[in-house]
Amino acid sequence: MANEKKIDCVILGLLSHEELTGYEIKKRMDTMLKYFWSASYGSIYPALSDLVHRGLATKRESGENKRNKLIYAITDHGRNYLKEWLTLPVYKDELRYETLLKLFFGNEQGAECAVHHIESFEEKIEKELPYLLGAQEILKKSLNDDTAHKYYLLTVEFGIRTYGAYLEWCKEARTLLMEND
Amino acid sequence: MANEKKIDCVILGLLSHEELTGYEIKKRMDTMLKYFWSASYGSIYPALSDLVHRGLATKRESGENKRNKLIYAITDHGRNYLKEWLTLPVYKDELRYETLLKLFFGNEQGAECAVHHIESFEEKIEKELPYLLGAQEILKKSLNDDTAHKYYLLTVEFGIRTYGAYLEWCKEARTLLMEND
């Protein structure tokens, strides 16, 4: 049980807090986890079926309407599996920034092109930072409502700090590129 | 020519500065690029053959010894391809930190486990930061030797700033987890 598939662990992690449909799982990822993790439907739905087969989750229909939603829940077995994975050491943290790649080889095209990439990067970060700050506000206020919120807050604050560092670096980098050239 | 394979661009980028063997390309990646990019031999060697087939690079043997090294060089065509890619907007910057995933779901195992993961993360960063600071020193001094050094310095300073932010966050996160619990 050494190398757990990450997609399984993410799904079980989300299900450990509440029952969800595949669609809702994707939504959670695209909002709460998007700053450090992502997955597509093409990996979520098959993973869900697989988790049910292995007895780590259950699937039931919301019998209410004509169009039934498929609601997934974690089992005890699934919760143990998740807990086990949580205690295991981190296997890999990975950062792949194409922006830095283009910058590293920037000498081939010159400063102007590099500055452009930095500005695009800067804009993207500036656009996303407010969402993180908003989430931080909400989580700080609701810290006592749910013990899980403390852990969510941690990851949000990671984002805020790194994004802050990114913006400082952008300024520095632009300056370095534009001086005496 | 919209979505260039990144492995091709990295290799061409490295070859744009100097002729290299496949082995040396891997070495460059593991030292200079490791903070924001990585690749294995299993992707480098096939990519090199492919670049030669497409006329973006050339391959020659260092005829000196019995055991001939295979030295790759960029062609004009390859340099144009690289330049083209450099001007294209960044397609995707991606961060996948398993540490943050384990932290996000940390409520399931509790604070002690989460603190462990933060400490491991912290140690890893503290171990790597000196290399970045060393590289920064060297690059600052040799800025006039090679116009490419300015671009290398940029990426090194990105690493230094983000690693600094990580360490600050680690302290904050540990504090938050250990207080009134």
Next chain:
DNA sequence: CTTACCATGTAAGGCGTTACATGATTCA
């Protein structure tokens, strides 16, 4: 009534790692 979002899934294909296989060279 139509646009946007909710909702579930599959198939093909891309991309890359891991593990394996092989052998030379260098340095202690």
Next chain:
DNA sequence: TGAATCATGTAACGCCTTACATGGTAAG
């Protein structure tokens, strides 16, 4: 002479995204 490093490659496999396919529901 043995270990570490240099050096090149292949094969199997895993994992994931993209694109496709389909239809329900809610709001304006």
